[in-house]
Amino acid sequence: MKKSTIATLISLFVLIPATLLLSRILPGRVHYLTSTLVIVYILIPFFLSFEGKKPSARVLVLIAVLCALAVASRAIFAMLPNFKPIYGIIIIAGIALGAQAGFLVGAVSAFASNFLFGQGPWTPWQMLAYGTCGLLAGLLYFRKDKLPRDPVSLGLFGFISVLFVVCPLLDTSTVLTTLTVFTPTAILGIYTTAILTNLIQAGCTLVTLLAISKPMLRKIDRIITKYGLLE
Amino acid sequence: MHSDGFSKYHPLTNFLFFLGAILFxxxxxxxxxxxxxxxxAGIYYVLLQGRKALKAIAGMLLLLLIVALINPIFNTQGSHILFRLFGRPYTLEALVxxxxVGSILxxxxxxxxxxxxxxxxxKFTVLFGNLAPSLSLLLVMVFRxxxxxLSRARQINDARRAIGKGGDxxxxxxxxxxxxxxxxALTGWALEGSIVTADSMRSRGYGAAKRTCFQIYQMGFGDYLVILAAVLAAIVTIIGAVTGATDATYTPLLWSAPVSFFLPVYCIYLLIPTFIHVKEVLQCRIFISRI
Structure with a gap:
């Protein structure tokens, strides 16, 4: 077995249960710490398998370019302060490069953009949420012709995945930092107060994918075929 | 921040300190x-950021207040009922x-x-460059x-404006x-450029052998001293935490362990960067006054 596979198995089947058990034994508010640790354990396998593959220079630079585009996209739309096309670009990266690379683009863009906007207790959650966004896109659309790839259906996919997957993951971080009891009403309260911002984020993703999914996918696919990048 | 003493220490020293401070x-x-x-934390934050910090701290205190006031609405445990809100008790214990929880935040x-x-x-890539070489390279490239x-985007914008597209x-x-x-437009340009970069990397020997890491930071005597002090203070604090000196419960009854000598040790740990910062500033003053 490869070293990265062993590490993945250890991380998923030993570390996660051990941490969860520990959070039941230890007194006090350890749940925030243990949940963050669990996220780190989920992130590690993705990073390890990327390291283990020893990516070629071309793939490495291609991924770096997509991450940088995702981070820079927010500054390009500086004239519209609330407009964040970052999810759209991560989804496009996932569709073009596959689930694993999509996750990597998401997680690295979240991490890199936090060096500009500030790291915080939300960083691991953002990495997981953004990564999942790229992962889902890759799982559903990469090298598959079953699902329609026109801008409208991609836009809808983006809208739904941001509203129901990415934003709830980010709100979970708020739930864990601010609540003292975890009753259904309290948790629902936090999620509903965030619904407006989440709708805006999902709307931005919809607009981004409607406008640029076609030209961007064409450009990335062209580079991939021209230079045989994913072989 | 070039004027801060603590930032001149080795990234490992910095990282270990923050890891401990945030965990505690x-x-x-x-x-x-x-x-x-x-x-x-507030003192060091103000030392680092100066005036800008005060505004940020005011925002954080507002957040603290909001978290505190909202908590009793959801958490109704506690014995001192202040008043009833929508028929649910709003208790002193839950408010405290x-x-x-707001303070922790x-x-x-x-x-x-x-x-x-x-x-x-x-500093981050120096620290993790050897552990995850491909990922740190990826991160460095993203930052580059x-x-x-962005500068290319400005050029594109200017060009578009010159032909009458775009505007404020x-x-x-x-x-x-x-x-x-x-x-x-940026995507097309960046993707073509990426291939040129990659080919240039390969012709300079990327992937030919194990990459070494450029190390600008060296662990000095001061680093070992600071790490030793931090580890000692952390161990004492952990002993305190294990023996229950940091325990407190809020609901249903307010109770906290008596304050013991572990508290000053905890403060010493947290004040390490502040000590270094103040020492540096004082030294600088003394040197200037001698000129």
Whole structure:
């Protein structure tokens, strides 16, 4: 077995249960710490398998370019302060490069953009949420012709995945930092107060994918075929 | 921040300190320790950021207040009922608990605020460059590309403006269309450029052998001294935490362990960067006064 596979198995089947058990034994508010640790354990396998593959220079630079585009996209739309096309670009990266690379683009863009906007207790959650966004896109659309790839259906996919997957993951971080009891009403309260911002984020993703999914996918696919990048 | 003494230490020293400070900050809920944590983190934050810090701290205190006031609405445990809201009891204990949880949040935000100033991306990649070489290279490239892309985006914008496209006072729909046009143009340029970069990397021997890491930071005597002091203070604090000196409960009854000598040790740990900062400033003053 490869070293990265062993590490993945250890991380998923030993570390996660051990941490969860520990959070039941230890007194006090350890749940925030243990949940963050669990996220780190989920992130590690993705990073390890990327390291283990020893990516070629071309793939490495291609991924770096997509991450940088995702981070820079927010500054390009500086004239519209609330407009964040970052999810759209991560989804496009996932569709073009596959689930694993999509996750990597998401997680690295979240991490890199936090060096500009500030790291915080939300960083691991953002990495997981953004990564999942790229992962889902890759799982559903990469090298598959079953699902329609026109801008409208991609836009809808983006809208739904941001509203129901990415934003709830980010709100979970708020739930864990601010609540003292975890009753259904309290948790629902936090999620509903965030619904407006989440709708805006999902709307931005919809607009981004409607406008640029076609030209961007064409450009990335062209580079991939021209230079045989994913072989 | 070039004027900060602590940021001149080795990234490992910086990272270990923040790791401990944030972990302790999240775990302890004894009111005295929360207050100490907030004060120590706040002092260092103000030293680092100057005037800008005060505004940020005001925002954080507002957040603390909101978290505290909202908590009793959801958490109705406690014996002293202040009043009833929608028929549900609003208790003193839950309110105090809210303040404690809000303080934990503020402490983490403050420490992360300091962390963002000290642990710049170059320090981070120095620290993790050997552990994950491909990922750190990826991160370094992303940081190089962002300013590159932004300056290119400005050029594209200027060119578009010269042919009468784009501008500042456009309706929303136009603004989005313009931004998207810039983004796609940028993508095409960046992707072609990526192949050139990659080929150039390969012809310079990327992947031919194990890459070594450029190390600008060296662990010095001062680093070992600071790490030793931090580890000692942390061990004493952990002993305190294990023996229950940092325990406190809020609901259903307010109770906290008596304050013992572990508290000053905890403060010493948290004040390490502040000591270094103040020492540096004083030394600088003395040297200037001698000239």
């Amino acid at each position: 900050g999240v775990l302890f809920q004894h009111p005295a320790y929360l207050l100490a944590g907030m004060l120590c 608990y809210g303040f404690a 503020v402490i983490t935000l403050l420490w992360f605020g300091c962390y963002n100033q000290i642990m710049t991306e170059d 590309l962002i300013p590159n892309l 006072d456009l309706p929303l729909k136009e603004k989005i269309t313009q931004g998207m046009a810039v983004l796609t």
